[in-house]
Amino acid sequence: MSPLYARRQRTTLAIATAVAAGALFTTGLTASASAQTPAGAAAAKPLAAAPTALSAAARGELLQQARSDAAETARTIGLGAEEKLVAKDVVKDVDGTVHTRYERTYAGLPVLGGDLIVHTSGTGTTEGVTKATKHTIEVASLTPRIAAAKAEQQALGAAEAAGSAKTEADGARKVIWAGSGKPVLAFETVVGGFQDDGTPNELHVITDAATGEKLYEYQGIETGTGKTLYSGTVTLSTTLSGSTYQLYDTTRGGHKTYNLARGTSGTGTLFTDADDVWGTGAASSSTADQTAAADAAYGAQATWDFYKSNFGRNGIKNNGQAAYSRVHYGNAYVNAFWSDSCFCMTYGDGSGNTHPLTALDVAGHEMSHGVTANTAGLNYSGESGGLNEATSDIFGTGVEFYTNNASDVGDYLIGEKIDINGNGTPLRYMDKPSKDGASADYWSSSVGNKDVHYSSGVANHFFYLLSEGSGAKTINGVSYNSPTYSGSTVTGIGRDKALQIWYKALTTYMTSTTNYKAARTATLNAATALYGSGSAEYTAVAAAWTAVNVT
DSSP states (O other): OOHHHHEEEEEEEEEOOOOOOGGGGOSOOOOOTTTTSOTTOOOOOOOTTSBOOOOHHHHHHHHHHHHHTHHHHHHHTTOOTTEEEEEEEEEEBTTSOEEEEEEEEETTEEEEEEEEEEEEOTTSOEEEEEESOOSOOOOSOSSOSSOHHHHHHHHHHHHHHTTOOOSSOSEEEEEEEOSSSSOEEEEEEEEOSBOTTSOBOOEEEEEETTTOOEEEEEESEEEEOOOOOOOOEEEEEEEEETTEEESEEGGGTOEEEEEOTTOSSSOOEEOEESSSOBOOSSOOOOTTOSHHHHHHHHHHHHHHHHHHHHHOOOSTTSSSOOOEEEEEETTTOOOEEEETTTTEEEEEOOGGGOSOOOOHHHHHHHHHHHHHHTTTOOOSSHHHHHHHHHHHHHHHHHHHHHHOBTTBOOOSEESTTTOTTSSSOOSEESSSGGGGSSSOSSOOTTGGGSOHHHHTHHHHHHHHHHHHBSEEEEETTEEEEEOOTTSOOOBOOOHHHHHHHHHHHHHHTOOTTOOHHHHHHHHHHHHHHHHOTTSHHHHHHHHHHHHTTOO
């Protein structure tokens, strides 16, 4: 038989986890600002400033052109002789405007916090530059005053505090640190191992190469928890190889789902099946259980479709290539995480190994960390870390609403079914984040000191208000009552528009160092580009930020 027919693409049914919480079946749906575009409805004519879908080849050509023109672009925007641009990503709008994202080097060293976006009209004219730092990139000397070993010991100490038992760093390099204040020569040290809860450790520590002061640290492993997937019987795309079916979706960039079988490293084993019916719909502690795999594969394809349908984005990197998923990670691991280093999503099986965290919004959340990493690159610490986490909550929620699964309808609650708290409450609330006991409803000067999963509350609250508005309402059977900082009334513009504004801000106006004040500016810029500076949408963005005390 010709190889052309040896691996036929199949569309099949998979049985996924089938239990549903009663609240999701409450009748009497109340109309809201979000009830605008039902799933499957015809899309409106694209806005001029909305991103246009780029094929992998077209995106590659734009990136290659940007690389060829990098030296000239650097001169045009006024960079110094020691600085060079490295093209990272490109977004093209419907009207032809191109937004090219660059990393920067100085004297051959990476400049962390030096990323920038060059905005170019359809005719090739540079219209502006968005920079992560306003400081001139320049240091007095490229010779460290401290030994790299001192920076390593500092990093190992920080990693040990997080639970790592590593006795040496996984890597170190000289960099220019421009992420906070005046640029300085620094060491970036990376330490691996595992954190206290079993999550892989990939701690990055930035140390001043002159003084030995720790300037910054962040985790390269981005964690998040969500609800167990209660999606009933769903359709999956699989591949037939010989007489065996594989959980391999060639229609969406080649996504594969692997079984780690309680392992904590490596890729694992690709899930295969004889009859192309995956899972049982029931919880199981067996490492051979396919239900978690079916959930992960369904979440991955739903997330791919959400980004493609809403933003024309062709995969996480917008290059047509899928990440992969790993399930059955560790023993009773109650979390899920995204890792840039493997370009993959990983799911634990939860308490007792019977509550896999393979939910729709978890899949959307984790893959959105990948989208953020390949666009704004928001640093995973402080206010930028909160924005990073909120972006994943926002788009994870978007995936849930977009998929419109009758067994798991969209809501603004994160983790409402997994019962991690043990009392039936959600993990996070977008309408009033502080209901979880730790998240921030409003911005304050100390919000950046919170864990990124809690500082994210400010942006989550902003997104809810922008979508739905303030006050009491019921959406898909769930009751919400969103307050504002000064008691103001906010009128929502609908989730569809709010998602478009956040995505454009993330991909064309946010950088690695964006904080809440800068996020306000970025979303106002996005609203201006999409709808106009005098539009109701622009006014609503400003009002929603003011309502969470970001002015």
